[in-house]
Amino acid sequence: MKFIKQYWLVILIFSTVTLFVLLRTFNQNNFRYDAVKWAEPSVHGSNILTEDQIESIEGEKLIIALGGEDTVSKPVQDDVLKLDPESVLEKGNLDILRRNKGPVILYSDKSSISAKVWMVLSEMGLKNIYIILPQENHLIQ
Amino acid sequence: METRIKFSLLLILLGILLAFLPLSANRSFTVKPLRLLSDVLNKEASFSVDQIAEFMVREDSTIQLIDLRSSEESKRITMPGAINIPYPEFIQKDPEIYLNKKAIKNIFFSNGDIESSYALVYARGLGYKNTYLLEGGVSEWSKTIIETRFSGDRITARENALFETRKRAGEMFTELNSLPDSLKTRFLESKRFSAKKLDGGCE
Numbered sequence: 001m002k003f004i005k006q007y008w009l010v011i012l013i014f015s016t017v018t019l020f021v022l023l024r025t026f027n028q029n030n031f032r033y034d035a036v037k038w039a040e041p042s043v044h045g046s047n048i049l050t051e052d053q054i055e056s057i058e059g060e061k062l063i064i065a066l067g068g069e070d071t072v073s074k075p076v077q078d079d080v081l082k083l084d085p086e087s088v089l090e091k092g093n094l095d096i097l098r099r100n101k102g103p104v105i106l107y108s109d110k111s112s113i114s115a116k117v118w119m120v121l122s123e124m125g126l127k128n129i130y131i132i133l134p135q136e137n138h139l140i141q
Numbered sequence: 142m143e144t145r146i147k148f149s150l151l152l153i154l155l156g157i158l159l160a161f162l163p164l165s166a167n168r169s170f171t172v173k174p175l176r177l178l179s180d181v182l183n184k185e186a187s188f189s190v191d192q193i194a195e196f197m198v199r200e201d202s203t204i205q206l207i208d209l210r211s212s213e214e215s216k217r218i219t220m221p222g223a224i225n226i227p228y229p230e231f232i233q234k235d236p237e238i239y240l241n242k243k244a245i246k247n248i249f250f251s252n253g254d255i256e257s258s259y260a261l262v263y264a265r266g267l268g269y270k271n272t273y274l275l276e277g278g279v280s281e282w283s284k285t286i287i288e289t290r291f292s293g294d295r296i297t298a299r300e301n302a303l304f305e306t307r308k309r310a311g312e313m314f315t316e317l318n319s320l321p322d323s324l325k326t327r328f329l330e331s332k333r334f335s336a337k338k339l340d341g342g343c344e
Binding site for chain 2: 003014017018021029030031032033034035036037039040042043048085086088089110111112113115116117118119120123124131133
């Protein structure tokens with residue numbers, strides 16, 4: 001008790017700083033530390049899959065078609081989730097991505113869109129996210 | 142309580158704090174995810190090949206083209222005025238070396254859109270707002286600028302201006318890339334030196 005009375009200010013400051021650090025560290029809606037580490041799959045190209053590779057992956061695949069009619073020209077099947085790229089980070093959509101037990105595959109007619117969304121999601125700490133290139137894609141028919 | 146025990150407690154608490162603090166020297170994104178995604182998806186984050194052709198013909202010194210392809214590909218063909226930073230190197234090294242001049246628009250390009258898109262998100266995430274990408278990359282450049290042809294009987298003034306710009310930019314591109322490697326390097330360096338002199342920069 002005497003210790004707390006003597007050092008209450010130090011304890012208060014320390015607790016506040018610790019709380020902020022913990023919130024920052026475990027906040028799933030923010031970017032992770034070490035941007036280089038989370039960008040690594042893009043350096044090796046291991047985040048880009050061909051159709052054959054996707055077929056052979058185990059687990060529940062979630063295919064996300066990014067964009068409107070100008071970026072997803074092929075008709076979208078029922079088991080493909082169609083999302084506006086800007087809405088990917090909405091809480092509901094992020095929860096769907098995180099809850100999916102298998103790989104999440106991003107597709108767009110414009111590869112720049114899927115690449116940008118991939119990088120943002122990867123830097124937020126989401127793993128098991130991949131891109132399929134337009135010329136490779138026969139999954140959306 | 143003894144001073145020794147107090148001091149030990151303090152050290153333990155500091156140790157717990159340090160375990161969670163990101164004291165690694167590696168870079169982290171400073172922008173919020175929603176803001177970053179919105180920025181990079183905005184059309185203003187990219188330039189078309191025609192816009193780049195315009196900059197090239199005007200010898201605009203406020204733009205810097207950054208070639209993210211491998212050094213071998215870059216030596217074979219590249220854009221006039223471009224500096225080559227292969228994508229893996231761009232990610233591993235401190236981008237401050239290349240992106241620190243706020244007055245310069247840094248425009249990433251690759252063969253297509255993928256690596257330049259990654260680089261754009263990465264750079265903007267780290268807080269470098271003066272970064273953009275070239276839509277379509279070298280492929281689009283070849284298709285639109287190098288292979289530009291006029292067809293039809295009539296041409297409007299606007300189409301003519303566009304055609305002339307594309308033709309001139311294409312000539313500059315071909316002129317540079319037909320030089321032997323050693324001369325190409327000297328040509329690019331002299332262009333950069335001239336641009337710095339015009340800007341009043343020091344060498």
